[in-house]
Amino acid sequence: MSKTDDTKLIERCVHGDREAFEALLVEYEKPVYNAAFRMLNNRDDARDVTQTVFLKVFQNFAQFDPSRRFFSWIYRITLNESINWLGKENRLEPLLHEAADDGKGPDEEVESDRVSAEVQAALMTLSTDYRTVVILKHFLGCSYVEISNILEIPEKTVKSRLYTARQQLRDALSGLN
Amino acid sequence: MAIEQKFSDLINADLDGEISAAEKAELQAFLDENAEGQALHDELASLYSTLEAVEQEEPPTFMRHIIMNSVPPARDTEESPGFLQILLATPALKYAATFAAGVVLALSIVNSDQISNQAFDSVTGLVGTVADPVQANLESSFALNEPDIAGTVSLRSAGSLLILDFDLVSTDYIEIEAAYSDRTIWFNGFAQLESDDTTVSAETGLVRLGMEGKRRYAVYLQNQGGRETTVNLSFKVDGDVVHESELDYAPTD
Numbered sequence: 001m002s003k004t005d006d007t008k009l010i011e012r013c014v015h016g017d018r019e020a021f022e023a024l025l026v027e028y029e030k031p032v033y034n035a036a037f038r039m040l041n042n043r044d045d046a047r048d049v050t051q052t053v054f055l056k057v058f059q060n061f062a063q064f065d066p067s068r069r070f071f072s073w074i075y076r077i078t079l080n081e082s083i084n085w086l087g088k089e090n091r092l093e094p095l096l097h098e099a100a101d102d103g104k105g106p107d108e109e110v111e112s113d114r115v116s117a118e119v120q121a122a123l124m125t126l127s128t129d130y131r132t133v134v135i136l137k138h139f140l141g142c143s144y145v146e147i148s149n150i151l152e153i154p155e156k157t158v159k160s161r162l163y164t165a166r167q168q169l170r171d172a173l174s175g176l177n
Numbered sequence: 178m179a180i181e182q183k184f185s186d187l188i189n190a191d192l193d194g195e196i197s198a199a200e201k202a203e204l205q206a207f208l209d210e211n212a213e214g215q216a217l218h219d220e221l222a223s224l225y226s227t228l229e230a231v232e233q234e235e236p237p238t239f240m241r242h243i244i245m246n247s248v249p250p251a252r253d254t255e256e257s258p259g260f261l262q263i264l265l266a267t268p269a270l271k272y273a274a275t276f277a278a279g280v281v282l283a284l285s286i287v288n289s290d291q292i293s294n295q296a297f298d299s300v301t302g303l304v305g306t307v308a309d310p311v312q313a314n315l316e317s318s319f320a321l322n323e324p325d326i327a328g329t330v331s332l333r334s335a336g337s338l339l340i341l342d343f344d345l346v347s348t349d350y351i352e353i354e355a356a357y358s359d360r361t362i363w364f365n366g367f368a369q370l371e372s373d374d375t376t377v378s379a380e381t382g383l384v385r386l387g388m389e390g391k392r393r394y395a396v397y398l399q400n401q402g403g404r405e406t407t408v409n410l411s412f413k414v415d416g417d418v419v420h421e422s423e424l425d426y427a428p429t430d
Contacts, residue, residue, distance in 0.1 A: 026241070116232060159190075
């Protein structure tokens with residue numbers, strides 16, 4: 001969705017337009033849910049965080065800076081909520097992948113689930129700083145500049161964290177294999 | 178021999194698609210003459226491929242409903258008067274803030290063969306939500322105008338969810354049975370507005386409800402297979418059937 005489209009929808013949301021909010025929800029629920037899931041490694045927690053994120057977004061539209069991109073704002077909220085969730089719950093991060101019923105055939109499901117499980121297990125070995133940049137880059141498709149804006153860190157730091165995170169991911173995946 | 182940081186950065190930038198033409202040429206020249214650099218490039222490219230092979234997770238189908246039903250209604254939306262409003266000239270229904278999932282759970286009896294991991298997880302999530310779900314398609318509905326009970330009942334669908342939406346008023350205690358023969362459908366939640374004294378219990382293929390007075394509530398069924406189905410509704414007063422109707426769901430391709 002373009003910045004113009006987002007901005008128009010947000011203007012309507014500020015005035016309590018539920019249809020506009022739903023349009024944003026339809027557009028962003030999947031990336032938000034996936035980011036939360038990759039951060040938390042738990043579907044129920046990801047669902048709860050996603051709900052919290054959208055409610056916060058709805059309640060705080062008036063505070064949104066229209067000079068920024070909406071996705072930067074909502075992704076930042078998502079990652080912060082996920083990190084808060086991890087801290088609040090003080091939970092142990094499970095390495096086991098949850099089974100998913102996604103309608104795929106047995107062979108396809110086994111292979112894609114295996115890859116997903118291995119990547120998720122490797123992701124969970126990273127610190128939240130490193131996991132965050134990997135999720136933004138590889139699962140949400142953000143550029144260096146966009147990650148820099150979302151996390152409010154210098155672009156150089158983004159690159160540095162990404163490089164280190166990839167090394168650690170590579171090592172973790174090698175260990176799993 | 179360690180790879181110079183500059184080229185390590187260029188390798189990452191190349192794979193990220195954030196490299197200029199000049200940098201790309203410089204990197205290529207380096208890779209052509211440096212086996213270690215090429216090996217790093219190949220390893221990282223393999224990592225990228227692995228990450229790209231991870232499929233996106235689909236959010237739960239009911240999550241959008243929960244979110245939409247959690248946000249306040251639009252301030253400038255004019256609600257058309259419903260049957261009950263006309264009938265009783267009462268104020269518009271408002272969400273009951275104190276509805277407790279525990280009440281539902283305590284009142285619900287579910288056969289063990291019907292319980293799934295999703296079944297009651299959703300009850301908690303659906304508390305506070307009810308009918309008029311956003312992006313739910315109206316499949317079928319009927320109106321009642323009996324001496325003992327009046328109002329409307331509709332069947333809506335949203336993904337694999339079927340939502341029975343009850344908007345009723347009764348003079349006495351009414352028992353309602355919603356029966357469905359498809360055993361792949363299971364009771365997945367219940368929510369009500371303004372009151373908390375509608376009773377609900379569920380077993381395989383059947384949901385029983387008890388109510389009196391003006392009530393607005395919704396029963397959520399999980400139709401995982403998305404199959405065509407019919408819900409048979411029976412309304413009883415003192416054990417006598419006072420009304421029977423069917424609600425049909427037919428998936429659209």
